[in-house]
Amino acid sequence: MLEVGFLLTPLFIIFLYISLKFIWGEEGKDERGIHISNISYKRSFPIFLIGWLIIELFHKYIQPLSLEIYRDSLWVVILVTCIIQGSVIVYYKRKV
Template sequence: MTVELFKGISFLVLVPFFLASLYVIFKFQWGSEGKDERGQMITNKSYIVASPILPIGWLIETVYNDFADSMPYEGYRTYIWVLILITFIVHGVAILYYKRKL
């Protein structure tokens, strides 16, 4: 898969979910629901779920780059950008999940 194709697909698929997740995250954290004790617990649990995605993804990319094939700079930038989008998407989904569960 070429870098341009990967970038185009990731933009079309991930950016709408990213924007929806940003809406959920900001609405929850800036609203009254995110300021009480239950809201802090939901925020902390969602951070626990989302925070390992970036370092694990970076590790996978580094191992791939060292042992399988070298990635061009543009591909590396796109890969990190996608990891950041996925991290925010998982954070937003985790907030929704824990809001209903707790």
């Protein structure tokens, strides 16, 4: 699981930069930017909840996870959530 985290980290950094630049910049403060931000939150937040639910159900019913694997799995879910949020912002900036 740690290897997946290492592979996702560069994408996470790129899309985190894109998200923060958009949200804190002038483009994210107008009506169109707020609309795009809200769409990105709506698309990315369920990813976190579903991922956490899958990890928790796997931990309870299939096989107990060690704290290290549980922590690494949650870290991957957080990385994927931020990557999805940044990619949604990039997509809707070009579309809307």
